Amino acid sequence: MKLNGRVAVVTGAARGLGRAYAEALAVAGAAVVINDADARAASEVADRLTAAGAAAVAEPGAVGPAEVARRLVDRAVETYGRLDVLVTNAGILRDRMLWKMSDEEFDAVLDVHLRGTFTCVRAAVTRMREQGDGGRIIAVGSPAGQRGNVGQTNYSAAKAAIVGAVRTWSMECARAGITVNAVVPVAATAMTATIPAFQEHVVAWQDQGTPLPRWLRAGEGFGVPEDAAGLVVFLASARAAGITGQAIGIGGDRLSVWSHPQEVATAYRDGGWSAEAIEAAWPALDRFTQPVGIPAPEVPEP
Secondary structure, three states, rough: OOOOOEEEEEEOOOOOHHHHHHHHHHOOHHHHHHOOOOOOHHHHHEEEEEEEEOEEEOOOOOOOOOOOHHHHHHHHHHHOOEEEEEEOOOOOOEOOOOOHHHHHHHHHHHHHHHHHHHHHHHHHHHHHHHHHHEEEEEEEEEEEHHHOOEEHHHHHHHHHHHHHHHHHHHHHHHOOOEEOOOOOOOEEOOOOOHOHHHHHHHHHHHHHHOOHHHHHHHHHHOHHHHHHHHHHHHOOOOHEEEEEOOOEEEEOOOEEOOOOOOOOOOOOOOOOHHHHHHHHHHHHHHHOOOOOOOOOOOOOOO
């Protein structure tokens, strides 16, 4: 699936999933602007891609401020003449239980994930609308944003907001031919290495290249970063022109579509609802209430 002549910006592209996305886009023929807060690491990725014959340039900076977003778009245009694809992958973690989380920890995560996505998408869409021939916005969500996760008030809130924004942006950008989708990846990274059920396998893969077991790849939809990269290439391609406003999961051997929130049960009462009337009606609705949290991995017996 070729992307020759296309130009992409990938944020947080120096390692993990972001690097896998950038490398896959470059292999498919796109010119790629490599962004990361770590300037040296971003340059190393760009240099490796260039040495392999790809078109890549580094543009470091921590996303969040509008100026950084404008700089990324400007670098793409100045170097390659246009911008066709934006992948907003950059992110940080500051995990802590609600009653221990500081304002600074909350703000730091939302600034990178949510504001960084907003400012970069705004700058990219502005340019794509000026070009007049469409584009691709690919934002990165998380299962934590879809279902919640203990200790991740800031991260879950940011990722849920990103998917909500994707739905709105897909409608706002449709007339301009710009598709907007979210990918919800699950992969072995520095972030997921902290999950006890995954830690042993992630470390073995990172240190010795040991393949992840099938119960992880298929049963949990948990793979390596490269497993998620094909979805980004597909969404960036002309083949995905009719797909927009979706949250699409990818990980290991699993590909999925996440549902949009919707009412799952309703009740009606003439004159409205008092507290007592709600109490009386609630048993009929209670069986439709939804579970929260990311399901615990089903680790096979040794």
